[in-house]
Amino acid sequence: MTTTLTTVPSETATGPAHAPRQLRWLIRLHRPALLVGAALVLLTGAALLWLGGPFTDASATAWKQYNACSFDENCSYDQDAILRYKGVYNYTTYAVLAVPFLVAAWAGGSLTGRETESGTTRLAWTQGVSPARWLASRLAFPAVLTLAATGLLALLHRLAWTAAEGRVDTALSWDHTPTFYANGTVLVALALAGLAAGVLAGLLLRRAMAALAAAAVALGALWAAVHAALPRLWPAITEVSSLRDGPRGDGILVGQGVVTADGDRLAAPCYTSTLPGCEASLSDVHAVSFYRDIHPAAHYWPLQLVASGIVLAVAALATLAAFRLLRRRTGKAAG
Incomplete structure (x- = not known):
């Protein structure tokens, strides 16, 4: 009667034992x-x-x-x-x-x-x-x-x-x-x-x-x-507000400025129209409103x-x- 011995490959034999x-x-x-x-x-x-x-x-x-x-x-x-x-x-x-x-x-x-x-x-x-x-x-x-x-x-x-x-x-x-x-x-x-x-x-x-x-x-x-x-990393939302109210919107600020009569976005020369000289500066750039791009809580x-x-x-x-x-x-x- 002949007994056959099966040799297990070393990688298989040692693999599970070595992990623990x-x-x-x-x-x-x-x-x-x-x-x-x-x-x-x-x-x-x-x-x-x-x-x-x-x-x-x-x-x-x-x-x-x-x-x-x-x-x-x-x-x-x-x-x-x-x-x-x-x-x-x-x-x-x-x-x-x-x-x-x-x-x-x-x-x-x-x-x-x-x-x-x-x-x-x-x-x-x-x-x-x-x-x-x-x-x-x-x-x-x-x-x-x-x-x-x-x-x-x-x-x-x-x-x-x-x-x-x-x-x-x-x-x-x-x-x-x-x-x-x-x-x-x-x-x-x-x-x-x-x-x-x-x-x-x-x-x-x-x-x-x-x-x-x-x-x-x-x-x-x-x-x-x-x-x-x-x-x-995610599209922001835009809040538009009047020049008298100033920029509106809470959250992570992406950008803000003014919107002109032609719809262009520009950097705002100031953000409070009630301050002396601010209203004239806004008029010089033909601003009609403020805008603010933000990420809200949502x-x-x-x-x-x-x-x-x-x-x-x-x-x-x-x-x-x-x-x-x-x-x-x-x-x-x-x-």
Whole structure:
């Protein structure tokens, strides 16, 4: 009787076994950073819950007291509650906005930069883990964590901001720049782009500190470019008003000026016809009305989603560039 032994190809045999091993190694290697990150997310999330609950309620009550005073000098209201809400809102908003930069710095300085600088990557590749699989493990699991953390913080921030609408007189509007980004999907997309930029910088520079700085700067440049292009990512609406009323319309400003009798749009020499000399200046350019191109509140989600799509496309390109760079450096082993 002849026994036939079937040999399993090494890639198939080692593939499934190496995935969990790589994940365990990744968690063990970056456990301090993961614990610190989890603590920061929990603390910021708790602060946002507190902001949207007791702080908002106390501030709303204080504003009711203040508005009922009717300029009575002896009237009392809880000014500390108003100031406390404003301070906590600002601190938590900027803490949420810092998350993409923290992800980029960690991805560049520790996730890939430190490993390529120390040479531990080549040690891993000699133990049956292909470079492509090593890189995939540095992207997949951190991307899931990044998506979950930033998505949760953006949701909690939006809930806290919504809780103050119509109740707190000093609550910031939707188009306030930090509030706009902290409330939506662009924040999540930027965090994922920061992860991809950090991984690419670590592979490219192979120095932890240099990669950390490069990833943070690259993310800042991307954010600035998206912010500059934001008003033109979706068609604006035009509000036309009389010269006596002045420009009208609230939201993200795209452009404004005057409309002439011929229907041409010109830059306005002034915007308040009641000021001395303004009426004559408007007459000189034959202005008949003011116009203002704006994005109203209804454009919030279209702007968020289009901007998020652009940022995610950049993140995908950075990820592709990282795999191509690794393949070029390692040859067939990266395949």
